[in-house]
Amino acid sequence: MSKSFSRLSARVFSVSIIFFLVLPSTAGAAAISTLLNARDTQTVTRADFIRAAVKAADIPLPQESAVPYNNVPEAFLPYVRAAHARGALKIFEKEGRGMRFTQGIRRGEAVDILSHLLQVVQSGSSDPAAKKFTDAVTAADRQLVSLALERNWLKPLSDTVFGLKRPLRGKEGTLLLTRAFQIQTESAPTETLSAPIIRVKLQSINTESAPKGDMLQNIWNVLRRSYLYRDRLSVDKAGDKAIQGLVDSLGDPYTTYMPKEKNEDFKLQMKGEVEGIGATVEMTGGVLRIVSPLRSSPAEKAGLKPKDEILSVNGETLRGLTLDEAVRKVRGPKGSAALLKVRRDGNEFEVSVTREKVVIPEVEITEDRNVSVVRIVQFWDTTDKKFSQAMAEVQTKNPRGINLDLRNNPGGLLHAAGVVVGTFLPKSSPFVSIMESDVTRTEITDDEPTVSFSVPMIVLVNKGSASASEIVAGALQDSKRAKIVGETTYGKGTVQQVMQFTDGSSLKYTVAEWRTPLGHKIDKIGVVPDVVVSNEGAPVGRDLQMEKAMELLR
Incomplete structure (x- = not known):
C-alpha cells in the first residue's frame, strides 16, 4: 500500500502549534524535544548537541551502563550512553573522564559525532579541495572537511578557513542536523518555521511489525484480486483510513494523523492564512468543543466562549464526524455565514457567525x-x-505596575513562553518541568530580565488560557513574582510533536507532559488563580477581571 511507512521519509519538527481559526488545538506547551536548546547566535553545548543528534538518529537509549566520564548532567546521561556506545565521542578522548559536557561544541566536533552516529565511513583519503583550508592541518581534519563539503553539512567560513574549531551556533547547528538526516542530498528546508526541523529516514528507525500487518496486507491483496467493485478501491484512501484507525485506537484527542489535504490546511493555519470563525477547537467525547475564541474574531464577537460545544452547522449535525470533518463544516470562505447550534452548560441555542x-x-x-x-x-x-x-521600552516609562493579560490565549512555542517568563525573572530561573517517557528535564530562562523586580505584576487568565499561557502563569505564580487573577485555566498539560511525511501527510502525537517549576500538575486541572474573578453575569461593557487587576495594582 502506498502509505507503507518504509516508503516514506519524514521531517520532525518540535514545536507546539497554535491552530488558528478552526482546527484541533494542541494548545500545546511547545514541544519539549526542541532539538537544539540554543538561539540562532548562541553557542550549542556539547551535551545539547549530543542529545539532539541521538534523538534525530532515533537511536535506542541503552539501559543502565557505565560511561568513562564524570559530571554528565543527569538529563543528558541516556544520550551520552547511546553516543558513547556508537563510538561517537572518540574525538573527546584526550579529555578523559573530565570531559566538559557544558562546554560549547566546535563545528569539527559536531561533524565527527554525526559521522559516527550515521556510521558514515571516512575514507583514508580526503578531497583535494580540503587542503586549501588553513585550519585543516591534519589528515583527520581534512577528512572531516571533505565529509562536511561532500554532504553539504556545513559551509566554509571563507575561501581559506573552514572553521573546524569555531563554536557551533544554534542556527547552523539546526541546519547541520537538518542536512545530515534528510533522505536525499538537497538544500536546507525552505519552510519558514520557527523551530528546528529534522528529516529522518523512517527506514533507520528501530521498528517492529505493525499490529496485524500481515493480515492487513492479505486483506488488501484479496480485495484487489476478488472484490466485485474494484473500481471503488483507492490506495490513498485505504492507506489513510488504516493509519487513522491505528491512531484513533489510542483514544488520545491530541494524537492525530493528517492526510495531505488536511495537512496543507494545518500548514496554512500556522501562517494564519485560513478563513473561518476564529476559534481553536478540539474533539472531546465525539463533540466539537471550543478551546478559546481568538481576540476580536467572529467567534468572540458572536459571544462564543471556551468549552462551548458546537452540535451542528447550517442544519448539518456534527455527530459521528471526525475532528477534521467537523472542522471543515465550520470553516468556510470569508463573508459566508455559519449558523451554529451550540450547547453551553446543558442549554442549547443557535448563533450565526459570519466567517472572516x-x-x-x-x-x-x-x-x-x-x-x-x-x-x-x-x-x-x-x-x-x-x-x-518591547518590555524594556515599557520599563523606561517607570510603570506603576504591569498587567499581563493571557485570557483566551491558547498557547504556542515553549521558547516564547520562556522569553516571557525570563523578562520578569532572574536569568536561569526554572520555568517548566518537562516529563518525557525516558527523561525529565527542567527548562530555564536564557536572558537577563528587562523589567525591574520592583514593578508589581498581575497575570490575568480565564478558561481559554491554555498550555504556554499556563506555563507562564504557573511559573510566575510559583516564583511569587505575580499574582494570578481570573478563572482556573483550561488545563492542557501535554505536549505534541509533529512529523511531516514526504507524501504530504503528517502525524501529530503526544510526547510528554509538563508541570510547573514546583511540580504542580496542570493537565485536566489548570492553574488556579490567587484571586478568583468571573466575568459571567457582568454588566454590559464591564470587564470585572480587568477592574480587579487594576485595583490590585493601585
Whole structure:
C-alpha cells in the first residue's frame, strides 16, 4: 500500500502549534524535544548537541551502563550512553573522564559525532579541495572537511578557513542536523518555521511489525484480486483510513494523523492564512468543543466562549464526524455565514457567525493610569523575538505596575513562553518541568530580565488560557513574582510533536507532559488563580477581571 511507512521519509519538527481559526488545538506547551536548546547566535553545548543528534538518529537509549566520564548532567546521561556506545565521542578522548559536557561544541566536533552516529565511513583519503583550508592541518581534519563539503553539512567560513574549531551556533547547528538526516542530498528546508526541523529516514528507525500487518496486507491483496467493485478501491484512501484507525485506537484527542489535504490546511493555519470563525477547537467525547475564541474574531464577537460545544452547522449535525470533518463544516470562505447550534452548560441555542479572515496581532501594549496592560494573544514568532525588547521600552516609562493579560490565549512555542517568563525573572530561573517517557528535564530562562523586580505584576487568565499561557502563569505564580487573577485555566498539560511525511501527510502525537517549576500538575486541572474573578453575569461593557487587576495594582 502506498502509505507503507518504509516508503516514506519524514521531517520532525518540535514545536507546539497554535491552530488558528478552526482546527484541533494542541494548545500545546511547545514541544519539549526542541532539538537544539540554543538561539540562532548562541553557542550549542556539547551535551545539547549530543542529545539532539541521538534523538534525530532515533537511536535506542541503552539501559543502565557505565560511561568513562564524570559530571554528565543527569538529563543528558541516556544520550551520552547511546553516543558513547556508537563510538561517537572518540574525538573527546584526550579529555578523559573530565570531559566538559557544558562546554560549547566546535563545528569539527559536531561533524565527527554525526559521522559516527550515521556510521558514515571516512575514507583514508580526503578531497583535494580540503587542503586549501588553513585550519585543516591534519589528515583527520581534512577528512572531516571533505565529509562536511561532500554532504553539504556545513559551509566554509571563507575561501581559506573552514572553521573546524569555531563554536557551533544554534542556527547552523539546526541546519547541520537538518542536512545530515534528510533522505536525499538537497538544500536546507525552505519552510519558514520557527523551530528546528529534522528529516529522518523512517527506514533507520528501530521498528517492529505493525499490529496485524500481515493480515492487513492479505486483506488488501484479496480485495484487489476478488472484490466485485474494484473500481471503488483507492490506495490513498485505504492507506489513510488504516493509519487513522491505528491512531484513533489510542483514544488520545491530541494524537492525530493528517492526510495531505488536511495537512496543507494545518500548514496554512500556522501562517494564519485560513478563513473561518476564529476559534481553536478540539474533539472531546465525539463533540466539537471550543478551546478559546481568538481576540476580536467572529467567534468572540458572536459571544462564543471556551468549552462551548458546537452540535451542528447550517442544519448539518456534527455527530459521528471526525475532528477534521467537523472542522471543515465550520470553516468556510470569508463573508459566508455559519449558523451554529451550540450547547453551553446543558442549554442549547443557535448563533450565526459570519466567517472572516482573521489577522492576529501577537502582543498588544497599552497604558492605563501608568499601568502597562500587556495582552499576549499567542506565543509565536513575534513574542519569541521581540517581547523582551518591547518590555524594556515599557520599563523606561517607570510603570506603576504591569498587567499581563493571557485570557483566551491558547498557547504556542515553549521558547516564547520562556522569553516571557525570563523578562520578569532572574536569568536561569526554572520555568517548566518537562516529563518525557525516558527523561525529565527542567527548562530555564536564557536572558537577563528587562523589567525591574520592583514593578508589581498581575497575570490575568480565564478558561481559554491554555498550555504556554499556563506555563507562564504557573511559573510566575510559583516564583511569587505575580499574582494570578481570573478563572482556573483550561488545563492542557501535554505536549505534541509533529512529523511531516514526504507524501504530504503528517502525524501529530503526544510526547510528554509538563508541570510547573514546583511540580504542580496542570493537565485536566489548570492553574488556579490567587484571586478568583468571573466575568459571567457582568454588566454590559464591564470587564470585572480587568477592574480587579487594576485595583490590585493601585
